[in-house]
Amino acid sequence: MAARQEVLALQAEVARREEELSSLKQRLAAALLEEQEPTPERPVQVSPLPSKAALSRDEILRYSRQLVLPELGVHGQLRLATASVLIVGCGGLGCPLAQYLAAAGVGRLGLVDYDVVEMSNLARQVLHGEALAGQAKAFSAAASLRRLNSAVECVPYAQALTPATALDLVRRYDVVADCSDNVPTRYLVNDACVLAGRPLVSASALRFEGQITVYHYDGGPCYRCVFPQPPPAETVTNCADGGVLGVVTGVLGCLQALEVLKIAAGMGPSYSGSLLLFDALRGHFRCIQLRSRKPDCAACGERPTVTDLQDYEAFCGSSATDKCRSLQLLSPAERVSVTYYKRLLDSGAPHLLLDVRPQVEVDICRLPHALHIPLKQLERRDPESLKLLGEAIREGKRDAQEGAADSIYVICKLGNDSQKAVKILQCLTAAQVLDPVTVRDVVGGLMAWAAKIDGTFPQY
Amino acid sequence: MVPWCQVEVLYFAKSAEIAGVRSETISVPQEIKALQLWKEIESRHPGLADVKNQVIFAVRQEYVELGDQLLLLQPGDEIAIIPPISGG
Numbered sequence: 001m002a003a004r005q006e007v008l009a010l011q012a013e014v015a016r017r018e019e020e021l022s023s024l025k026q027r028l029a030a031a032l033l034e035e036q037e038p039t040p041e042r043p044v045q046v047s048p049l050p051s052k053a054a055l056s057r058d059e060i061l062r063y064s065r066q067l068v069l070p071e072l073g074v075h076g077q078l079r080l081a082t083a084s085v086l087i088v089g090c091g092g093l094g095c096p097l098a099q100y101l102a103a104a105g106v107g108r109l110g111l112v113d114y115d116v117v118e119m120s121n122l123a124r125q126v127l128h129g130e131a132l133a134g135q136a137k138a139f140s141a142a143a144s145l146r147r148l149n150s151a152v153e154c155v156p157y158a159q160a161l162t163p164a165t166a167l168d169l170v171r172r173y174d175v176v177a178d179c180s181d182n183v184p185t186r187y188l189v190n191d192a193c194v195l196a197g198r199p200l201v202s203a204s205a206l207r208f209e210g211q212i213t214v215y216h217y218d219g220g221p222c223y224r225c226v227f228p229q230p231p232p233a234e235t236v237t238n239c240a241d242g243g244v245l246g247v248v249t250g251v252l253g254c255l256q257a258l259e260v261l262k263i264a265a266g267m268g269p270s271y272s273g274s275l276l277l278f279d280a281l282r283g284h285f286r287c288i289q290l291r292s293r294k295p296d297c298a299a300c301g302e303r304p305t306v307t308d309l310q311d312y313e314a315f316c317g318s319s320a321t322d323k324c325r326s327l328q329l330l331s332p333a334e335r336v337s338v339t340y341y342k343r344l345l346d347s348g349a350p351h352l353l354l355d356v357r358p359q360v361e362v363d364i365c366r367l368p369h370a371l372h373i374p375l376k377q378l379e380r381r382d383p384e385s386l387k388l389l390g391e392a393i394r395e396g397k398r399d400a401q402e403g404a405a406d407s408i409y410v411i412c413k414l415g416n417d418s419q420k421a422v423k424i425l426q427c428l429t430a431a432q433v434l435d436p437v438t439v440r441d442v443v444g445g446l447m448a449w450a451a452k453i454d455g456t457f458p459q460y
Numbered sequence: 461m462v463p464w465c466q467v468e469v470l471y472f473a474k475s476a477e478i479a480g481v482r483s484e485t486i487s488v489p490q491e492i493k494a495l496q497l498w499k500e501i502e503s504r505h506p507g508l509a510d511v512k513n514q515v516i517f518a519v520r521q522e523y524v525e526l527g528d529q530l531l532l533l534q535p536g537d538e539i540a541i542i543p544p545i546s547g548g
Binding site: 089091092093094179180181182183186203204205206209210211226227229230231232235236237238239242244249275277279286287288289290291322 | 472473474477510511513514516518521522523525540542543544545546547548
Protein backbone atom coordinates (compact mmCIF):
# COMPACT_ATOMS: atom_id res chain seq x y z
CA MET A 1 0.00 0.00 0.00
CA ALA A 2 2.84 2.36 0.99
CA ALA A 3 4.68 1.43 -2.19
CA ARG A 4 1.61 2.29 -4.27
CA GLN A 5 1.38 5.68 -2.61
CA GLU A 6 5.01 6.36 -3.32
CA VAL A 7 4.47 5.52 -6.99
CA LEU A 8 1.58 7.96 -7.16
CA ALA A 9 3.54 10.67 -5.38
CA LEU A 10 6.51 10.23 -7.69
CA GLN A 11 4.27 10.30 -10.75
CA ALA A 12 2.73 13.54 -9.56
CA GLU A 13 6.18 15.01 -8.92
CA VAL A 14 7.43 14.00 -12.39
CA ALA A 15 4.33 15.55 -13.99
CA ARG A 16 4.86 18.76 -12.00
CA ARG A 17 8.49 19.01 -13.04
CA GLU A 18 7.73 18.25 -16.66
CA GLU A 19 5.21 21.08 -16.63
CA GLU A 20 7.78 23.37 -15.05
CA LEU A 21 10.35 22.37 -17.65
CA SER A 22 7.99 22.99 -20.51
CA SER A 23 7.10 26.42 -19.12
CA LEU A 24 10.82 27.22 -18.76
CA LYS A 25 11.40 26.20 -22.38
CA GLN A 26 8.58 28.45 -23.51
CA ARG A 27 10.02 31.40 -21.56
CA LEU A 28 13.44 30.72 -23.04
CA ALA A 29 12.06 30.60 -26.57
CA ALA A 30 10.23 33.89 -25.96
CA ALA A 31 13.36 35.49 -24.49
CA LEU A 32 15.41 34.38 -27.48
CA LEU A 33 12.83 35.75 -29.87
CA GLU A 34 12.96 39.06 -28.03
CA GLU A 35 16.72 39.06 -28.32
CA GLN A 36 16.30 38.57 -32.05
CA GLU A 37 13.90 41.51 -32.26
CA PRO A 38 16.01 43.97 -34.21
CA THR A 39 16.09 41.45 -37.10
CA PRO A 40 17.99 43.82 -39.28
CA GLU A 41 17.98 43.83 -43.04
CA ARG A 42 21.35 45.42 -42.74
CA PRO A 43 23.80 43.82 -40.35
CA VAL A 44 24.23 44.99 -36.78
CA GLN A 45 26.67 47.90 -36.61
CA VAL A 46 29.86 47.11 -34.79
CA SER A 47 32.57 49.56 -33.94
CA PRO A 48 36.27 48.66 -34.27
CA LEU A 49 37.67 47.02 -31.17
CA PRO A 50 39.87 49.39 -29.15
CA SER A 51 43.50 48.41 -28.86
CA LYS A 52 44.55 47.00 -25.52
CA ALA A 53 47.72 47.93 -23.63
CA ALA A 54 47.76 45.35 -20.86
CA LEU A 55 46.01 42.29 -19.51
CA SER A 56 44.03 42.46 -16.29
CA ARG A 57 44.78 40.22 -13.29
CA ASP A 58 41.73 38.07 -14.15
CA GLU A 59 42.79 37.78 -17.76
CA ILE A 60 46.30 36.74 -16.77
CA LEU A 61 44.87 33.95 -14.62
CA ARG A 62 42.30 32.89 -17.19
CA TYR A 63 44.74 32.68 -20.12
CA SER A 64 47.81 31.70 -18.08
CA ARG A 65 48.39 28.33 -19.80
CA GLN A 66 48.66 29.95 -23.22
CA LEU A 67 50.38 33.11 -21.95
CA VAL A 68 53.43 31.12 -20.92
CA LEU A 69 53.87 29.88 -24.51
CA PRO A 70 56.72 32.04 -25.83
CA GLU A 71 55.25 31.92 -29.37
CA LEU A 72 52.04 33.56 -28.11
CA GLY A 73 52.86 35.39 -24.88
CA VAL A 74 51.26 38.61 -23.66
CA HIS A 75 51.78 40.22 -27.04
CA GLY A 76 49.81 37.49 -28.85
CA GLN A 77 47.07 37.49 -26.22
CA LEU A 78 46.61 41.25 -26.54
CA ARG A 79 46.28 40.81 -30.30
CA LEU A 80 43.66 38.10 -29.81
CA ALA A 81 41.70 40.40 -27.50
CA THR A 82 41.44 43.03 -30.21
CA ALA A 83 40.83 40.60 -33.08
CA SER A 84 37.46 39.98 -34.70
CA VAL A 85 36.51 36.81 -36.55
CA LEU A 86 33.51 36.27 -38.81
CA ILE A 87 32.25 32.69 -38.63
CA VAL A 88 30.10 31.74 -41.61
CA GLY A 89 27.98 28.79 -40.51
CA CYS A 90 27.26 27.73 -36.91
CA GLY A 91 27.10 24.00 -37.63
CA GLY A 92 29.48 21.07 -37.29
CA LEU A 93 32.58 23.17 -38.04
CA GLY A 94 31.44 26.53 -36.70
CA CYS A 95 30.49 25.25 -33.23
CA PRO A 96 33.89 23.83 -32.19
CA LEU A 97 35.67 26.68 -33.97
CA ALA A 98 33.69 29.35 -32.12
CA GLN A 99 34.02 27.46 -28.84
CA TYR A 100 37.83 27.43 -28.97
CA LEU A 101 38.08 31.02 -30.21
CA ALA A 102 35.86 32.22 -27.38
CA ALA A 103 37.78 30.14 -24.84
CA ALA A 104 41.08 31.53 -26.11
CA GLY A 105 39.88 35.10 -25.68
CA VAL A 106 39.31 36.39 -29.21
CA GLY A 107 37.74 39.85 -28.87
CA ARG A 108 34.72 39.59 -31.12
CA LEU A 109 32.99 36.74 -32.93
CA GLY A 110 30.45 37.35 -35.70
CA LEU A 111 28.15 34.34 -36.00
CA VAL A 112 26.30 33.90 -39.29
CA ASP A 113 23.64 31.24 -39.80
CA TYR A 114 20.16 31.48 -41.31
CA ASP A 115 19.11 28.05 -40.05
CA VAL A 116 17.43 26.78 -36.89
CA VAL A 117 18.57 24.05 -34.51
CA GLU A 118 17.19 20.62 -35.37
CA MET A 119 17.47 17.39 -33.39
CA SER A 120 19.58 15.85 -36.19
CA ASN A 121 22.17 18.63 -35.65
CA LEU A 122 22.95 17.77 -32.04
CA ALA A 123 25.26 14.83 -32.74
CA ARG A 124 27.89 17.22 -34.11
CA GLN A 125 26.89 20.85 -33.53
CA VAL A 126 28.09 20.93 -29.98
CA LEU A 127 27.12 24.48 -28.95
CA HIS A 128 23.41 23.73 -29.42
CA GLY A 129 21.34 21.89 -26.84
CA GLU A 130 17.99 20.09 -26.81
CA ALA A 131 16.18 22.98 -25.17
CA LEU A 132 16.85 25.29 -28.11
CA ALA A 133 15.53 23.05 -30.89
CA GLY A 134 13.69 25.27 -33.34
CA GLN A 135 15.62 28.42 -32.36
CA ALA A 136 18.07 30.26 -34.64
CA LYS A 137 21.53 28.66 -34.56
CA ALA A 138 23.25 32.06 -34.49
CA PHE A 139 21.44 32.95 -31.22
CA SER A 140 21.86 29.51 -29.71
CA ALA A 141 25.61 29.63 -30.43
CA ALA A 142 25.92 33.16 -29.05
CA ALA A 143 24.11 32.13 -25.84
CA SER A 144 26.46 29.14 -25.31
CA LEU A 145 29.56 31.23 -26.02
CA ARG A 146 28.50 33.94 -23.55
CA ARG A 147 28.22 31.29 -20.85
CA LEU A 148 31.72 30.12 -21.74
CA ASN A 149 33.42 33.53 -21.83
CA SER A 150 31.44 36.66 -21.02
CA ALA A 151 34.34 38.90 -22.07
CA VAL A 152 34.05 37.84 -25.70
CA GLU A 153 31.63 39.93 -27.72
CA CYS A 154 29.34 37.69 -29.77
CA VAL A 155 27.40 39.25 -32.63
CA PRO A 156 24.75 36.87 -34.00
CA TYR A 157 23.49 37.33 -37.56
CA ALA A 158 20.49 35.02 -37.94
CA GLN A 159 20.30 35.44 -41.67
CA ALA A 160 21.86 33.98 -44.79
CA LEU A 161 25.06 35.52 -46.09
CA THR A 162 24.01 37.01 -49.44
CA PRO A 163 25.81 38.85 -52.23
CA ALA A 164 24.02 41.98 -50.99
CA THR A 165 25.31 41.76 -47.41
CA ALA A 166 28.53 39.73 -47.55
CA LEU A 167 31.06 42.38 -48.50
CA ASP A 168 29.92 44.90 -45.90
CA LEU A 169 29.94 42.21 -43.23
CA VAL A 170 33.34 40.75 -44.16
CA ARG A 171 34.92 44.22 -44.08
CA ARG A 172 33.95 44.56 -40.39
CA TYR A 173 36.07 41.57 -39.38
CA ASP A 174 39.80 40.82 -39.44
CA VAL A 175 39.67 37.12 -40.30
CA VAL A 176 36.92 35.04 -41.92
CA ALA A 177 36.23 31.34 -41.27
CA ASP A 178 34.21 29.46 -43.84
CA CYS A 179 32.24 26.83 -41.95
CA SER A 180 29.43 26.68 -44.50
CA ASP A 181 27.82 23.60 -45.94
CA ASN A 182 27.26 24.42 -49.60
CA VAL A 183 29.15 25.34 -52.75
CA PRO A 184 27.55 28.74 -53.63
CA THR A 185 28.37 30.09 -50.14
CA ARG A 186 31.98 28.94 -50.49
CA TYR A 187 32.44 30.98 -53.68
CA LEU A 188 30.57 33.93 -52.15
CA VAL A 189 32.77 33.95 -49.04
CA ASN A 190 35.92 33.61 -51.13
CA ASP A 191 35.05 36.50 -53.43
CA ALA A 192 34.02 38.71 -50.53
CA CYS A 193 37.33 37.99 -48.78
CA VAL A 194 39.32 38.76 -51.94
CA LEU A 195 37.41 42.01 -52.50
CA ALA A 196 37.73 43.03 -48.85
CA GLY A 197 41.33 41.83 -48.52
CA ARG A 198 40.69 39.41 -45.66
CA PRO A 199 42.33 36.03 -45.03
CA LEU A 200 39.95 33.10 -45.30
CA VAL A 201 40.31 29.96 -43.21
CA SER A 202 38.23 27.37 -44.99
CA ALA A 203 37.33 23.88 -43.81
CA SER A 204 34.87 21.22 -44.91
CA ALA A 205 33.88 17.73 -43.89
CA LEU A 206 31.84 14.85 -45.24
CA ARG A 207 31.50 11.24 -44.11
CA PHE A 208 34.95 10.40 -42.65
CA GLU A 209 36.92 13.02 -44.60
CA GLY A 210 37.93 16.59 -43.95
CA GLN A 211 39.83 19.32 -45.78
CA ILE A 212 41.30 22.60 -44.55
CA THR A 213 43.16 25.41 -46.33
CA VAL A 214 43.91 29.08 -45.74
CA TYR A 215 43.03 31.16 -48.80
CA HIS A 216 44.04 34.64 -49.86
CA TYR A 217 46.73 35.07 -47.23
CA ASP A 218 49.89 37.01 -47.95
CA GLY A 219 49.89 36.50 -51.73
CA GLY A 220 48.72 32.87 -51.55
CA PRO A 221 46.02 31.38 -53.78
CA CYS A 222 42.30 31.93 -53.28
CA TYR A 223 39.53 29.32 -53.55
CA ARG A 224 38.98 30.20 -57.21
CA CYS A 225 42.68 29.77 -58.04
CA VAL A 226 42.36 26.16 -56.92
CA PHE A 227 38.76 25.53 -58.03
CA PRO A 228 37.99 27.94 -60.90
CA GLN A 229 34.85 26.03 -61.89
CA PRO A 230 32.12 24.93 -59.50
CA PRO A 231 31.30 21.22 -59.54
CA PRO A 232 28.16 20.09 -61.40
CA ALA A 233 25.38 20.19 -58.79
CA GLU A 234 24.61 16.47 -59.19
CA THR A 235 28.18 15.54 -58.17
CA VAL A 236 27.93 17.34 -54.82
CA THR A 237 26.97 15.27 -51.77
CA ASN A 238 25.62 17.00 -48.66
CA CYS A 239 25.88 15.78 -45.06
CA ALA A 240 22.21 14.72 -44.97
CA ASP A 241 22.65 12.38 -47.94
CA GLY A 242 26.26 11.33 -47.43
CA GLY A 243 26.38 11.36 -43.66
CA VAL A 244 29.14 12.75 -41.47
CA LEU A 245 30.64 11.76 -38.13
CA GLY A 246 30.52 14.57 -35.58
CA VAL A 247 34.07 14.01 -34.42
CA VAL A 248 35.31 14.59 -37.97
CA THR A 249 33.70 18.04 -38.17
CA GLY A 250 35.02 18.58 -34.64
CA VAL A 251 38.61 17.80 -35.65
CA LEU A 252 38.37 20.08 -38.67
CA GLY A 253 36.71 22.89 -36.69
CA CYS A 254 39.53 22.69 -34.11
CA LEU A 255 42.20 22.79 -36.84
CA GLN A 256 40.39 25.78 -38.27
CA ALA A 257 40.39 27.48 -34.86
CA LEU A 258 44.14 26.87 -34.65
CA GLU A 259 44.75 28.56 -38.01
CA VAL A 260 42.51 31.50 -37.08
CA LEU A 261 44.31 31.93 -33.73
CA LYS A 262 47.73 31.85 -35.37
CA ILE A 263 46.69 34.48 -37.92
CA ALA A 264 44.99 36.66 -35.29
CA ALA A 265 47.94 36.42 -32.89
CA GLY A 266 50.41 37.25 -35.64
CA MET A 267 52.09 33.84 -35.73
CA GLY A 268 51.06 33.16 -39.32
CA PRO A 269 49.03 30.17 -40.58
CA SER A 270 50.39 26.75 -41.56
CA TYR A 271 48.06 25.90 -44.43
CA SER A 272 48.31 28.92 -46.70
CA GLY A 273 48.99 27.44 -50.16
CA SER A 274 48.55 23.91 -48.91
CA LEU A 275 45.62 21.63 -48.28
CA LEU A 276 45.44 19.35 -45.27
CA LEU A 277 43.42 16.20 -45.86
CA PHE A 278 42.12 14.18 -42.93
CA ASP A 279 41.07 10.59 -43.51
CA ALA A 280 39.37 9.64 -40.28
CA LEU A 281 38.75 6.01 -41.24
CA ARG A 282 42.42 5.26 -41.71
CA GLY A 283 43.71 7.91 -39.32
CA HIS A 284 45.81 9.63 -41.97
CA PHE A 285 46.70 13.28 -42.31
CA ARG A 286 48.17 14.29 -45.67
CA CYS A 287 49.35 17.74 -46.67
CA ILE A 288 49.18 18.63 -50.37
CA GLN A 289 51.15 21.54 -51.76
CA LEU A 290 48.67 23.63 -53.77
CA ARG A 291 49.30 25.76 -56.81
CA SER A 292 50.46 29.32 -56.26
CA ARG A 293 48.14 32.26 -56.92
CA LYS A 294 46.79 32.02 -60.47
CA PRO A 295 47.76 35.14 -62.46
CA ASP A 296 44.56 34.85 -64.51
CA CYS A 297 42.28 34.02 -61.54
CA ALA A 298 38.82 35.54 -61.99
CA ALA A 299 38.85 36.81 -58.39
CA CYS A 300 42.44 37.52 -57.30
CA GLY A 301 44.28 37.56 -60.65
CA GLU A 302 45.95 40.45 -62.46
CA ARG A 303 42.76 41.34 -64.32
CA PRO A 304 39.93 40.10 -62.15
CA THR A 305 36.49 39.70 -63.71
CA VAL A 306 34.89 39.37 -60.30
CA THR A 307 34.81 43.02 -59.31
CA ASP A 308 31.56 42.75 -57.41
CA LEU A 309 29.65 39.93 -55.78
CA GLN A 310 27.45 37.98 -58.18
CA ASP A 311 24.59 35.49 -58.20
CA TYR A 312 26.37 32.45 -56.76
CA GLU A 313 23.37 30.15 -56.87
CA ALA A 314 23.18 30.69 -60.66
CA PHE A 315 26.98 30.33 -60.98
CA CYS A 316 26.92 26.98 -59.17
CA GLY A 317 23.55 25.73 -60.40
CA SER A 318 22.50 24.91 -56.85
CA SER A 319 20.97 26.65 -53.86
CA ALA A 320 22.96 28.12 -50.98
CA THR A 321 21.74 25.55 -48.45
CA ASP A 322 22.59 21.96 -47.73
CA LYS A 323 18.95 20.92 -47.88
CA CYS A 324 18.30 18.03 -50.22
CA ARG A 325 17.28 19.03 -53.71
CA SER A 326 13.92 17.94 -55.14
CA LEU A 327 14.36 16.39 -58.55
CA GLN A 328 11.54 16.52 -61.10
CA LEU A 329 12.30 13.63 -63.43
CA LEU A 330 8.76 12.25 -63.74
CA SER A 331 5.43 13.65 -64.89
CA PRO A 332 2.69 14.07 -62.24
CA ALA A 333 0.88 11.04 -63.73
CA GLU A 334 3.87 8.89 -62.88
CA ARG A 335 3.81 9.88 -59.22
CA VAL A 336 1.49 9.30 -56.26
CA SER A 337 1.25 10.97 -52.87
CA VAL A 338 1.74 9.14 -49.57
CA THR A 339 -1.96 9.67 -48.89
CA TYR A 340 -2.88 7.97 -52.16
CA TYR A 341 -0.51 5.11 -51.39
CA LYS A 342 -1.94 4.70 -47.88
CA ARG A 343 -5.48 4.38 -49.31
CA LEU A 344 -4.23 1.86 -51.87
CA LEU A 345 -2.52 -0.14 -49.14
CA ASP A 346 -5.63 -0.12 -46.95
CA SER A 347 -7.82 -1.22 -49.87
CA GLY A 348 -5.72 -4.36 -50.25
CA ALA A 349 -5.20 -3.71 -53.99
CA PRO A 350 -2.44 -5.96 -55.33
CA HIS A 351 0.79 -4.13 -55.94
CA LEU A 352 4.49 -4.28 -55.27
CA LEU A 353 6.25 -1.68 -53.10
CA LEU A 354 9.91 -1.36 -54.06
CA ASP A 355 12.27 0.37 -51.59
CA VAL A 356 15.42 1.52 -53.43
CA ARG A 357 17.39 2.99 -50.50
CA PRO A 358 20.89 1.77 -49.61
CA GLN A 359 21.03 -1.13 -47.15
CA VAL A 360 22.38 1.10 -44.35
CA GLU A 361 19.20 3.21 -44.47
CA VAL A 362 16.92 0.16 -44.65
CA ASP A 363 18.60 -0.99 -41.44
CA ILE A 364 17.41 2.25 -39.79
CA CYS A 365 13.74 1.79 -40.68
CA ARG A 366 11.54 0.20 -43.33
CA LEU A 367 8.01 -0.65 -44.32
CA PRO A 368 7.81 -4.39 -43.66
CA HIS A 369 5.94 -5.29 -46.85
CA ALA A 370 8.43 -3.58 -49.19
CA LEU A 371 10.81 -5.43 -51.46
CA HIS A 372 14.27 -3.94 -51.08
CA ILE A 373 16.59 -3.45 -54.06
CA PRO A 374 19.06 -0.53 -53.78
CA LEU A 375 19.10 1.98 -56.65
CA LYS A 376 22.80 1.24 -57.18
CA GLN A 377 21.98 -2.39 -58.11
CA LEU A 378 19.29 -1.28 -60.55
CA GLU A 379 21.68 1.25 -62.09
CA ARG A 380 24.20 -1.42 -62.86
CA ARG A 381 21.47 -3.88 -63.92
CA ASP A 382 22.60 -6.38 -61.28
CA PRO A 383 21.38 -9.79 -62.59
CA GLU A 384 20.49 -11.16 -59.13
CA SER A 385 18.38 -8.09 -58.35
CA LEU A 386 16.60 -8.16 -61.71
CA LYS A 387 15.82 -11.84 -61.21
CA LEU A 388 14.38 -11.09 -57.76
CA LEU A 389 12.30 -8.23 -59.16
CA GLY A 390 11.10 -10.30 -62.15
CA GLU A 391 9.94 -13.06 -59.81
CA ALA A 392 8.13 -10.59 -57.56
CA ILE A 393 6.30 -9.12 -60.57
CA ARG A 394 5.26 -12.56 -61.88
CA GLU A 395 4.10 -13.60 -58.43
CA GLY A 396 2.08 -10.40 -58.17
CA LYS A 397 0.46 -11.06 -61.54
CA ARG A 398 -0.48 -14.59 -60.43
CA ASP A 399 -2.08 -13.29 -57.23
CA ALA A 400 -3.78 -10.35 -58.89
CA GLN A 401 -7.36 -10.87 -59.92
CA GLU A 402 -8.47 -10.80 -63.51
CA GLY A 403 -8.21 -7.26 -64.87
CA ALA A 404 -6.36 -5.89 -61.86
CA ALA A 405 -3.59 -3.46 -62.71
CA ASP A 406 -0.06 -4.71 -62.22
CA SER A 407 1.60 -1.85 -60.41
CA ILE A 408 4.92 -1.17 -58.83
CA TYR A 409 5.28 1.75 -56.43
CA VAL A 410 8.85 2.83 -55.84
CA ILE A 411 9.80 4.52 -52.58
CA CYS A 412 13.01 5.98 -51.14
CA LYS A 413 13.86 8.47 -48.39
CA LEU A 414 12.78 11.74 -50.01
CA GLY A 415 11.46 10.97 -53.50
CA ASN A 416 14.54 11.65 -55.64
CA ASP A 417 16.13 8.21 -56.02
CA SER A 418 12.66 6.69 -56.47
CA GLN A 419 12.22 8.78 -59.64
CA LYS A 420 15.56 7.59 -61.00
CA ALA A 421 14.49 4.01 -60.26
CA VAL A 422 11.16 4.49 -62.09
CA LYS A 423 13.10 5.68 -65.16
CA ILE A 424 15.27 2.55 -65.04
CA LEU A 425 12.31 0.23 -64.56
CA GLN A 426 10.52 1.89 -67.50
CA CYS A 427 13.58 1.18 -69.67
CA LEU A 428 13.71 -2.41 -68.47
CA THR A 429 10.03 -3.06 -69.24
CA ALA A 430 10.35 -1.34 -72.63
CA ALA A 431 13.33 -3.58 -73.41
CA GLN A 432 11.21 -6.56 -72.22
CA VAL A 433 13.78 -7.44 -69.58
CA LEU A 434 10.85 -7.17 -67.17
CA ASP A 435 7.19 -8.07 -67.76
CA PRO A 436 4.93 -5.13 -68.64
CA VAL A 437 3.93 -3.29 -65.50
CA THR A 438 2.97 0.25 -64.49
CA VAL A 439 5.67 1.94 -62.41
CA ARG A 440 5.12 5.01 -60.27
CA ASP A 441 6.96 6.57 -57.36
CA VAL A 442 5.84 7.94 -54.03
CA VAL A 443 6.36 11.71 -53.76
CA GLY A 444 8.38 12.72 -50.69
CA GLY A 445 9.28 9.11 -49.90
CA LEU A 446 9.38 7.63 -46.42
CA MET A 447 10.00 11.01 -44.78
CA ALA A 448 6.63 12.17 -46.15
CA TRP A 449 5.17 8.89 -44.88
CA ALA A 450 6.56 9.67 -41.42
CA ALA A 451 5.33 13.26 -41.52
CA LYS A 452 1.81 12.68 -42.89
CA ILE A 453 0.77 9.06 -42.41
CA ASP A 454 2.59 7.34 -39.56
CA GLY A 455 3.89 9.52 -36.72
CA THR A 456 5.69 6.54 -35.20
CA PHE A 457 7.82 5.98 -38.31
CA PRO A 458 11.40 7.24 -37.67
CA GLN A 459 12.75 10.34 -39.41
CA TYR A 460 16.44 10.56 -40.18
CA MET B 461 61.08 2.62 -75.26
CA VAL B 462 60.19 4.49 -72.06
CA PRO B 463 60.36 2.22 -69.01
CA TRP B 464 57.17 1.73 -67.01
CA CYS B 465 56.73 1.87 -63.27
CA GLN B 466 54.10 1.15 -60.68
CA VAL B 467 52.53 4.09 -58.89
CA GLU B 468 49.86 4.31 -56.23
CA VAL B 469 46.70 6.27 -57.02
CA LEU B 470 44.75 7.61 -54.05
CA TYR B 471 41.11 8.60 -54.50
CA PHE B 472 39.42 11.05 -52.15
CA ALA B 473 35.80 12.11 -51.58
CA LYS B 474 33.66 11.89 -54.74
CA SER B 475 36.44 10.33 -56.79
CA ALA B 476 36.62 7.38 -54.36
CA GLU B 477 32.88 6.96 -54.73
CA ILE B 478 33.19 6.98 -58.53
CA ALA B 479 36.23 4.70 -58.67
CA GLY B 480 34.81 2.34 -56.07
CA VAL B 481 38.24 2.08 -54.42
CA ARG B 482 40.25 4.31 -52.08
CA SER B 483 43.57 3.42 -53.66
CA GLU B 484 45.07 1.17 -56.32
CA THR B 485 48.43 0.44 -57.88
CA ILE B 486 48.71 1.04 -61.61
CA SER B 487 51.46 0.67 -64.17
CA VAL B 488 52.30 3.74 -66.26
CA PRO B 489 55.21 5.05 -68.36
CA GLN B 490 57.85 6.71 -66.19
CA GLU B 491 57.81 9.72 -68.46
CA ILE B 492 54.27 10.89 -69.03
CA LYS B 493 52.48 14.20 -69.48
CA ALA B 494 50.18 15.14 -66.63
CA LEU B 495 47.07 15.10 -68.81
CA GLN B 496 48.02 11.70 -70.25
CA LEU B 497 48.41 10.32 -66.74
CA TRP B 498 44.94 11.60 -65.90
CA LYS B 499 43.55 9.98 -69.06
CA GLU B 500 45.22 6.71 -68.09
CA ILE B 501 43.40 6.86 -64.76
CA GLU B 502 40.15 8.04 -66.33
CA SER B 503 40.21 5.08 -68.75
CA ARG B 504 40.05 2.79 -65.72
CA HIS B 505 37.16 4.73 -64.19
CA PRO B 506 35.30 6.62 -66.96
CA GLY B 507 32.97 8.23 -64.39
CA LEU B 508 35.89 10.40 -63.25
CA ALA B 509 35.30 12.56 -66.34
CA ASP B 510 32.45 14.20 -64.36
CA VAL B 511 34.86 15.65 -61.79
CA LYS B 512 37.92 16.28 -64.00
CA ASN B 513 37.57 20.06 -63.96
CA GLN B 514 37.13 20.26 -60.19
CA VAL B 515 39.88 18.06 -58.82
CA ILE B 516 43.24 18.79 -57.31
CA PHE B 517 45.59 16.41 -59.12
CA ALA B 518 48.68 15.87 -56.98
CA VAL B 519 51.85 13.95 -57.68
CA ARG B 520 54.10 13.25 -54.69
CA GLN B 521 51.78 15.46 -52.61
CA GLU B 522 52.18 18.42 -54.93
CA TYR B 523 49.55 20.06 -57.15
CA VAL B 524 50.03 19.43 -60.88
CA GLU B 525 48.06 21.17 -63.59
CA LEU B 526 46.30 18.78 -66.00
CA GLY B 527 48.28 19.85 -69.05
CA ASP B 528 51.38 19.16 -71.10
CA GLN B 529 53.80 19.21 -68.19
CA LEU B 530 56.07 16.16 -68.42
CA LEU B 531 56.23 14.11 -65.25
CA LEU B 532 59.15 11.88 -64.34
CA LEU B 533 57.69 9.20 -62.14
CA GLN B 534 59.50 6.89 -59.77
CA PRO B 535 58.22 3.47 -58.67
CA GLY B 536 55.91 3.88 -55.67
CA ASP B 537 55.09 7.53 -56.36
CA GLU B 538 51.82 8.69 -54.91
CA ILE B 539 49.21 10.22 -57.23
CA ALA B 540 46.23 11.82 -55.45
CA ILE B 541 42.88 12.82 -56.91
CA ILE B 542 41.17 15.26 -54.60
CA PRO B 543 37.75 16.75 -55.37
CA PRO B 544 36.63 19.51 -53.00
CA ILE B 545 34.10 18.66 -50.32
CA SER B 546 31.70 21.34 -49.22
CA GLY B 547 29.88 19.88 -46.22
CA GLY B 548 30.14 21.27 -42.74
